[in-house]
Amino acid sequence: MIPLSILDLIDIVLVAIVLYQLYRLIRGTAALSIFLGIFLVYIFWLVVKALNMELISSMMGQVIGVGVIALIIVFQQEIRRFLLLIGSKYLGKGAFSFEKLFSTGSPVSRTRQISIEEIVRAVESMAESKTGALIVLARRNTLELYTEGGEILNSVISAELLKTIFFRNTPLHDGAVIIEEGKILSARCVLPVNDNPNLPPRFGMRHRAALGISEQTDALVIVVSEERGKISLVDKGEITENIKPNDLRQLLSVELI
Numbered sequence: 596m597i598p599l600s601i602l603d604l605i606d607i608v609l610v611a612i613v614l615y616q617l618y619r620l621i622r623g624t625a626a627l628s629i630f631l632g633i634f635l636v637y638i639f640w641l642v643v644k645a646l647n648m649e650l651i652s653s654m655m656g657q658v659i660g661v662g663v664i665a666l667i668i669v670f671q672q673e674i675r676r677f678l679l680l681i682g683s684k685y686l687g688k689g690a691f692s693f694e695k696l697f698s699t700g701s702p703v704s705r706t707r708q709i710s711i712e713e714i715v716r717a718v719e720s721m722a723e724s725k726t727g728a729l730i731v732l733a734r735r736n737t738l739e740l741y742t743e744g745g746e747i748l749n750s751v752i753s754a755e756l757l758k759t760i761f762f763r764n765t766p767l768h769d770g771a772v773i774i775e776e777g778k779i780l781s782a783r784c785v786l787p788v789n790d791n792p793n794l795p796p797r798f799g800m801r802h803r804a805a806l807g808i809s810e811q812t813d814a815l816v817i818v819v820s821e822e823r824g825k826i827s828l829v830d831k832g833e834i835t836e837n838i839k840p841n842d843l844r845q846l847l848s849v850e851l852i
Contacts, residue, residue: 710752710777711847717757718817718826719840727821728761729801733775736812745784752779787811805829815850
């Protein structure tokens with residue numbers, strides 16, 4: 596009988612948690628197929644090693660040894676998302692933070708409430724006119740990395756400015772607006788795109804970009820469909836469609852304040 600200690604059980608549980616989190620990050624992407632292929636190759640190597648097939652075992656052992664570096668290269672985005680997920684989960688709103696400890700609450704909440712109202716007004720107007728929009732709202736993770744190549748604005752949030760940015764004939768309408776720390780940080784930003792081949796055809800590049808940024812950061816993303824004039828909210832890689840302005844106002848108030 597194989598001895599099984601408490602540490603062995605903890606070890607098994609931890610490995611299961613890591614594998615499950617890894618699966619959550621790569622499901623629906625091409626990385627899942629790559630991961631399954633590598634896993635099958637690894638199982639085959641264990642089998643030939645157990646059968647004492649020295650030549651092929653030695654060859655595959657060398658490949659797998661170098662394969663660790665290849666894995667880091669292939670899965671660099673997934674590894675980054677995994678680390679961001681850990682940081683967002685344990686340093687998020689529900690955990691201890693110095694901001695909560697030293698913040699008085701009311702002035703910041705009041706400012707954010709005004710900003711939310713301006714955002715909702717702009718989104719409602721753009722939905723009515725079927726003006727496509729992509730608005731990224733930063734939470735704990737900074738989004739300065741994604742402002743590269745965009746136009747830095749550092750402007751006060753206003754409904755009129757947001758509508759002007761996304762107006763079809765303006766040079767800034769193509770791309771995303773990033774809002775951070777109560778300001779419009781940048782416009783015409785290029786975001787990472789989700790490459791899930793199983794997304795419904797109604798989701799265009801704006802929705803894919805919203806999914807991409809929400810999977811790599813803890814940002815909240817608002818999408819206005821140019822074709823349908825519908826409002827969607829994307830959070831942690833999940834899309835909530837056909838949101839009414841009042842519902843959007845309530846959701847933003849809960850998530851951002």
